[in-house]
Amino acid sequence: MFSIGQLSKKTGVKIPTIRYYEQMGIIDAPMRSTSNQRRYSNDEVERLSFIAHGRELGLSIRDIGELIELNSHPDKPCSEVHNIANRHLLLVQSRIKKLKSLEKELKRMVGQDDGGNIGQCYVIASLANHGLCKNKH
């Protein structure tokens, strides 16, 4: 049995974040000491680490909640879990794609090292210029 501060140290999750997770219902409200302080056991370390890892991977807390929910029914088929992970993979891949084209454009901007003044600045010009914009609008 340990305090929220100790749980925080064990998991690397900040104290207000732990309380926030509790409030969001993603972790259960723990027991309290006689003086109303939260008291945790190793089970919560496990769960919180699971959540932290998922967040690190960019999963939403809602997704993680779903995974936890699924996890408590070990007889269910694995496919639902895979769906979540797969959906997230697709999202990540499209994000990477967007960022890469953005990187290219920014590189072109910065690479253009015109030492001039803003009147001829390539960055400004390229932001204003619709011609450079491959997408709609």
Add this chain to the structure above:
Amino acid sequence: MFSIGQLSKKTGVKIPTIRYYEQMGIIDAPMRSTSNQRRYSNDEVERLSFIAHGRELGLSIRDIGELIELNSHPDKPCSEVHNIANRHLLLVQSRIKKLKSLEKELKRMVGQDDGGNIGQCYVIASLANHGLCKNKH
């Protein structure tokens, strides 16, 4: 002179978003018709497109505001603009890096196509497993 709805159509920026930008001071409050409706000219189309393009590139509205501010002093040196673009480039590159390692891990999870039940699910296991986690905690 046209209405907010028409500006929205011309730029692809949604009406509430335009009002939000006005409220945030990133675009100027426009003239109003006698009945208090916003009336825009082509100047605002330009500016709004500039903003939309910047947002698409992932610049914060604060950054865009800075760029606009700088842009209204065309005699200033270009380097400040470059700084913003460059700062953002670095940010984007680190974001890409993170996402790629994330993609790798997710692929490993999803690739593991065990058709079993959750008891043996690789995704869950790998989220729970600290050993897989290269980072601190």
Add this chain to the structure above:
DNA sequence: CCTTGACCCTCTAGTTACTAGAGAGATTAT
């Protein structure tokens, strides 16, 4: 025993960039 410092509590509000909705007035088309 008492105090000091570090911890914990709840509650509220701020962050970013919007989006949605309520309730009311204006414009346009038929």
Add this chain to the structure above:
DNA sequence: ATAATCTCTCTAGTAACTAGAGGGTCAAGG
């Protein structure tokens, strides 16, 4: 004239926290 479609302001909700106010609790040293 009336209906459909704007537009107005204002408030609140979104995600995932973070920060701060104002107060209670605990362990160690003097």
